[in-house]
Amino acid sequence: MSVNPTSSNDGGQASVVPRDVRLLHLIFATQGIQNYQDHVPLQLMDFAHRYTTGVLKDALTYNDHSKSTSSGISSSSNSTVNTDDIRLAIAARTNYQFKPTPPKELLLELAQERNSKPLPPVIPKWGLNLPPEKYCLTGKDWDSIDDEDKDNVNSKKQRFN
Structure with a gap:
């Protein structure tokens, strides 16, 4: 639009x-x-507002911490944030919020390593070729009580024979 x-x-x-x-x-x-x-401009403005607010709150926290450790007095009133506090807050957020894209060489290397292994051969059979049952969503990943009872009965029969 x-x-x-x-x-x-x-x-x-x-x-x-x-x-x-x-x-x-x-x-x-x-x-x-x-x-x-x-709504795209509104979403971008909302993101910018939340990000800026978070960075400034973090910078204020870092500033309060640095003043309390340097002077030994906790002064939460009338504190001004300097550019070093803001840079520290941005760096701290960047490390966990925004992940950089890996270099192209690394991706090519990983693709080459992955593509060097051949795919398993396709077994000719009638119908759909599904992966093994343990990888299918329809596969049974539990043991019912009836199955356990049958296993116990079979093991008891084998002991007596």
Whole structure:
């Protein structure tokens, strides 16, 4: 769905579009993205707000911790966050929130290793070729009481014979 940032209302007046939404529309246009749903800019703004809020809260925590350890006094009021605290908070979040893509060479190496092993031969038989029963969702992965009773009876018969 193509979105026009300056769509008009029924009265013919141009609707008021927030500055951040206009910026997102411009970013989409510069990247060549023409078709997207109406809620995409709202989702991006929500993500940016939650991420920024979380980073600033973490930075405030790091700042409070550094002030309490350096001065020996816990000063939670009137604390200012500096850029080092923000960089530390961003680095801490980046380590567990965003996973970098593995290098292309590693993926090629793993693909080569995986593809070097031949597939098992296909056994010609009538019907569908299903994997072994233990890998199928329809496979029985439990023992019923009747099966246990039959096994016990068979083992007792074998002992007497």
